[in-house]
Amino acid sequence: MTQQSRGARLAGKKALITGAAGGLGRAMAHRMAEQGATLALTDINEAGAAELAAEINARFDGSAFAYGHDVTREDDWQKVIAAAVADLGGLSVLVNNAGIGGELTFVEAQSMEDWHRVQAVNVDSVVLGCKHAMAHLAAAGEASIVNISSIAGLAAAPGMGAYNASKAAVWLYTKTIALECAKAGKGVRCNSVHPVFIKTPILDPFVAMAGGDEAKAHERLTRGIPLKRIGEPDDVAWCVVYLASDESRFITGAEIRIDGGMTAQ
Numbered sequence: 001m002t003q004q005s006r007g008a009r010l011a012g013k014k015a016l017i018t019g020a021a022g023g024l025g026r027a028m029a030h031r032m033a034e035q036g037a038t039l040a041l042t043d044i045n046e047a048g049a050a051e052l053a054a055e056i057n058a059r060f061d062g063s064a065f066a067y068g069h070d071v072t073r074e075d076d077w078q079k080v081i082a083a084a085v086a087d088l089g090g091l092s093v094l095v096n097n098a099g100i101g102g103e104l105t106f107v108e109a110q111s112m113e114d115w116h117r118v119q120a121v122n123v124d125s126v127v128l129g130c131k132h133a134m135a136h137l138a139a140a141g142e143a144s145i146v147n148i149s150s151i152a153g154l155a156a157a158p159g160m161g162a163y164n165a166s167k168a169a170v171w172l173y174t175k176t177i178a179l180e181c182a183k184a185g186k187g188v189r190c191n192s193v194h195p196v197f198i199k200t201p202i203l204d205p206f207v208a209m210a211g212g213d214e215a216k217a218h219e220r221l222t223r224g225i226p227l228k229r230i231g232e233p234d235d236v237a238w239c240v241v242y243l244a245s246d247e248s249r250f251i252t253g254a255e256i257r258i259d260g261g262m263t264a265q
């Protein structure tokens with residue numbers, strides 16, 4: 001495959017994306033690579049991360065590295081950050097994207113195993129990522145942390161207690177990190193992104209609830225969205241490109257809603 005020409009919005013940026021093999025992670029990786037970033041793509045699905053890195057390297061040779069990574073494990077974070085810093089020659093962007101939906105259930109049937117799993121994958125991951133990446137990000141001069149929360153971190157829905165709580169934790173934790181970095185003059189910004197329903201495998205439980213009928217599930221999910229569609233992965237990826245770039249250099253501690261107007265109502 002011929003090498004492709006690139007934009008320069010992220011030229012020189014060295015970015016680690018967790019959960020990169022999933023729907024949103026893949027789109028972020030492609031859009032960020034197109035804008036000149038070099039990438040550390042991590043996922044518990046190591047084969048998926050490796051496949052994505054190969055796709056990106058076929059477009060922009062040598063710009064992506066893949067790592068197996070369970071974001072709930074501190075020892076994994078230590079190993080992956082060390083390897084990514086060595087391979088990329090530093091780190092200037094961290095995208096905490098890995099996440100799971102958990103069970104759709106009312107509180108009476110909430111299993112504590114599911115609760116703790118959702119908090120571990122969605123919240124512990126963000127804490128561990130910020131903790132272990134911080135010194136490297138601070139050394140980069142201008143750096144950015146982008147935490148993928150959800151519209152479900154700002155507005156609740158019945159049956160989504162574990163997910164709502166986890167994404168709300170990411171929302172406020174992002175502001176704590178933003179303020180700590182600003183106070184210490186680290187040159188690291190931290191913002192959260194809040195997508196509504198976006199077409200990725202994380203919506204599979206909603207499709208199952210509609211008897212496997214994807215169109216019906218999407219139609220139901222679209223009902224509360226003024227722009228009358230669910231999102232595409234690129235709707236989120238372009239926001240991440242902006243927050244990762246120095247174009248957003250005065251934005252920190254902010255939450256960006258990508259919700260087709262849903263929470264404007």
Ligand SMILES: NC(=O)c1ccc[n+]([C@@H]2O[C@H](COP(=O)([O-])OP(=O)(O)OC[C@H]3O[C@@H](n4cnc5c(N)ncnc54)[C@H](O)[C@@H]3O)[C@@H](O)[C@H]2O)c1
Nearest residue numbers: 019021022023024044070071098099150195197198200202
């Ligand atoms: N798609 C949506 O509608 C939507 C809406 C709002 C927020 N989000 C958030 O966006 C992020 C990405 O979701 P997506 O839609 O791409 O989902 P997805 O299921 O397609 O991808 C999630 C990825 O995370 C990985 N992952 C799961 N557990 C992990 C672990 N312990 N360690 C490392 N990686 C792990 C999976 O292997 C997968 O590749 C999540 O944080 C999700 O909560 C998604």
